[in-house]
Amino acid sequence: MTTSLPLPASGIWRFRSRFLGDNRVSTAPAITMGEGDTPVVPLSRWGARHGLNRVYAKLDGANPTGSYKDRGMSILVSVARAIGASHLVEDSSGNAGASAAAYAARAGMSCTVYAPANAPAPKLRQIRAYGAELIPVPGPRSAVADAARNAGSVPGAYHVSHNDNPLFVVGNQSLGFELSESAGALGCDGLPWHIVMPVGGGALFMGAAMALLGSSTDQTGPGELSPAPSIPRLHAAQTTHCAPIAEAFGRGEPDPASVVRRPTVCGGIEIERPHRGSDILHAIAATGGSAVARDDTDILKARDDLAMLEGIYAEPTSASALAALAQLAAAGTIGPDDLVFVIVTGSGLKDPGPA
Numbered sequence: 001m002t003t004s005l006p007l008p009a010s011g012i013w014r015f016r017s018r019f020l021g022d023n024r025v026s027t028a029p030a031i032t033m034g035e036g037d038t039p040v041v042p043l044s045r046w047g048a049r050h051g052l053n054r055v056y057a058k059l060d061g062a063n064p065t066g067s068y069k070d071r072g073m074s075i076l077v078s079v080a081r082a083i084g085a086s087h088l089v090e091d092s093s094g095n096a097g098a099s100a101a102a103y104a105a106r107a108g109m110s111c112t113v114y115a116p117a118n119a120p121a122p123k124l125r126q127i128r129a130y131g132a133e134l135i136p137v138p139g140p141r142s143a144v145a146d147a148a149r150n151a152g153s154v155p156g157a158y159h160v161s162h163n164d165n166p167l168f169v170v171g172n173q174s175l176g177f178e179l180s181e182s183a184g185a186l187g188c189d190g191l192p193w194h195i196v197m198p199v200g201g202g203a204l205f206m207g208a209a210m211a212l213l214g215s216s217t218d219q220t221g222p223g224e225l226s227p228a229p230s231i232p233r234l235h236a237a238q239t240t241h242c243a244p245i246a247e248a249f250g251r252g253e254p255d256p257a258s259v260v261r262r263p264t265v266c267g268g269i270e271i272e273r274p275h276r277g278s279d280i281l282h283a284i285a286a287t288g289g290s291a292v293a294r295d296d297t298d299i300l301k302a303r304d305d306l307a308m309l310e311g312i313y314a315e316p317t318s319a320s321a322l323a324a325l326a327q328l329a330a331a332g333t334i335g336p337d338d339l340v341f342v343i344v345t346g347s348g349l350k351d352p353g354p355a
């Protein structure tokens with residue numbers, strides 16, 4: 001066995017002692033590939049087109065497997081290995097499966113991923129490339145989750161569900177901590193600041209909310225946060241083809257609307273019944289945020305604009321946040337000089353979507 005000095009913690013593991021909600025994170029040996037600390041870049045040309053002077057994109061497609069999912073997955077797989085799991089099971093439209101498969105490989109664990117039979121081919125290839133077993137499931141996304149839940153209940157197996165497992169949300173707190181640092185560095189001049197991100201199951205949204213609001217969304221104080229300008233307004237982006245949060249928000253209801261999804265280019269947010277729906281709506285209300293759904297055509301337009309004006313190639317799911325931001329700017333909900341962070345959750349390389 002070789003011994004070497006440990007490298008200093010980087011990326012999400014910088015926040016190891018600040019993560020709220022699960023003490024096992026503080027001692028689990030890290031399974032890491034440097035996830036987190038993703039680039040924050042100004043969107044000057046895109047912003048100018050929408051009358052916004054201070055828009056920044058957080059490029060989470062730069063994470064090791066190409067999506068934000070690595071934030072939660074690194075923490076989740078680290079704890080799973082520390083408590084003796086040898087086999088991971090995940091259900092996913094693609095990105096979470098790829099992330100689970102990658103971290104399982106790195107941890108020396110086996111992995112089975114259940115995915116919709118019609119998921120984008122590059123995501124399915126990526127899952128297989130890490131040596132995971134891939135089981136395509138026909139039918140709705142809920143059938144995929146049910147299949148994984150059953151498989152995850154056998155001894156030695158661990159369901160690393162990004163939709164059900166709270167440890168995944170713990171890792172996503174890193175997004176809130178990082179943006180708080182960025183907002184502190186950029187300054188808000190006393191104006192509101194905003195975070196806009198796509199919401200499916202809401203694991204990313206709730207992770208950011210926990211970091212920024214403290215362990216409970218009832219709490220108004222900034223929890224364990226280092227001094228930040230103020231609490232940001234949190235905005236959820238969805239597609240009109242599946243918008244349980246945006247529809248409930250529009251009607252002022254505290255629980256997600258029951259919707260019947262239509263086929264959408266935004267596979268990553270095609271969640272009809274988000275378990276955390278009421279928490280998401282609560283966090284939106286607690287921060288003075290909003291939820292906005294746009295049509296798939298508007299979302300594809302936003303994807304193209306982002307590529308052509310800024311050189312950023314995002315998957316359609318991620319572009320929903322840009323489409324929502326354009327609407328919030330047009331409605332005056334976000335002012336021209338407000339500081340805005342929009343999360344580009346995944347790379348277009350894995351899911352170009354229709355031309």
Ligand SMILES: *Cc1c(COP(=O)(O)O)cnc(C)c1O
Nearest residue numbers: 095200201202203204268345346
């Ligand atoms: C999973 C995913 C989302 C949605 O994240 P939730 O935590 O389920 O709300 C958004 N964008 C991309 C690229 C994703 O892979």
